[in-house]
Structures are given as C-alpha cells and as structure tokens.
Amino acid sequence: MNALLTAWAALRVTGLNLFRAMNTEPLPWHGGRARPERFRTSFALVHNEDGDEACIGCKMCEKICPSQIITVVPGGRAPSPNTGKPRGTAKDFVLDMNACIHCELCVQVCPEDAILMLRVPETPGYTREDLVLTMDKLYKNEPLEKSWGTGARLVGMQEAGQPKPAPKPAPAAKAAPSEAAPPSPEAGS
Numbered sequence: 001m002n003a004l005l006t007a008w009a010a011l012r013v014t015g016l017n018l019f020r021a022m023n024t025e026p027l028p029w030h031g032g033r034a035r036p037e038r039f040r041t042s043f044a045l046v047h048n049e050d051g052d053e054a055c056i057g058c059k060m061c062e063k064i065c066p067s068q069i070i071t072v073v074p075g076g077r078a079p080s081p082n083t084g085k086p087r088g089t090a091k092d093f094v095l096d097m098n099a100c101i102h103c104e105l106c107v108q109v110c111p112e113d114a115i116l117m118l119r120v121p122e123t124p125g126y127t128r129e130d131l132v133l134t135m136d137k138l139y140k141n142e143p144l145e146k147s148w149g150t151g152a153r154l155v156g157m158q159e160a161g162q163p164k165p166a167p168k169p170a171p172a173a174k175a176a177p178s179e180a181a182p183p184s185p186e187a188g189s
C-alpha cells in the first residue's frame, strides 16, 4: 500500500511539473532571459587609449590566479609604436579556461585594466584545447561585450567599502615639573 502511495505521489509531482514554465536557460543562449549586470564568462585582452596593447607583462594576474592557469611571458620595455614612450610589453599570454573558477581576481589586480571578462561565452568545443585562450584569441575577443568589472573599478569599490582609519590621538602634553604629581608615599616602600 505504501509503495502505491509513494508511486502516486511521484507521478503527481511529475505530472504537475510537465505544465510548469521552464526556469532554466537552454544552451546555446539566445538572449531569452536578461543576464545580470556582473555576469561574466570568458576573457579579453584590450588596447589602451594610445592604441597600445595595454598589458605590460607584469605577471600580477599570473601570480594571483588561484587556479594557476595564466602564463605571461614578459617582452621587456620597448618604445610604444604610438607614443614613442618606453613601456612594458608582453611577448606571450595564455589563459587556460578549463580550470577557471571565474573569481575575477586577475581582472582586479591588473594595474593597466588590460584583462577584462566578457558577458559573451566561448563557443562550446569538443577538446580541452578549445578553451585554452591564446594571446591572439584574447585580443580577438576585445570587441565583444565586456562584463562590469575593470581593475580600477573593482579596487575602487573595495577601497570605498573599507572603514576609514581612525585619526591619530594628539600626543599628550608633558606636565611641567612644578605641576608633576608628588611621589606616592607608598612608592619605594
């Protein structure tokens, strides 16, 4: 009897769910449901306002990445082809997105806002290599829609949330010898 009741309850739940609206989004995504402002998927490397590759090869993103999936090969300092000013460069940059946890720390730590996350996912592939983002691929992603965060914006937000340091107390004024308290009669006893 119990088994029949359980089977009936299960069938009833299944039947009810057949007529409910779908809450999930099928892939590939066709824009059916608005994505949140901070939705982030893939990555891009970008150029700065002078038209140079913004990455200076400082390796800070590589060092902070908890998944250790970023490899940056610095290219040394060289004159910018656009301004002539010497600046750091990156010779190679690889981000293996297979193990990315989307923490955004690489974006937050970048001093040049050179690496950004995208709101557009990579096309699903059949091999692991399909999700290894080379430097070429990362610059090809530059025109795609970016996510909310940049390094400057994320650091600014973090600093705004920090409590202000308490003002230092003014140094206590030394009492004049005549005003000094008389020694306690118990002192030295």
Ligand code: SF4
Residues within 6 Å of the ligand: 054, 055, 056, 057, 058, 059, 060, 061, 062, 072, 090, 109, 110, 111, 112, 113, 114, 115
């Ligand atoms: S992306 Fe940013 S943090 Fe990473 S190496 Fe380039 S400049 Fe440095």
Ligand code: SF4
Residues within 6 Å of the ligand: 064, 065, 066, 067, 068, 069, 070, 095, 099, 100, 101, 102, 103, 104, 105, 106, 107
């Ligand atoms: S978002 Fe991905 S690549 Fe960037 S620091 Fe986090 S794990 Fe590393």
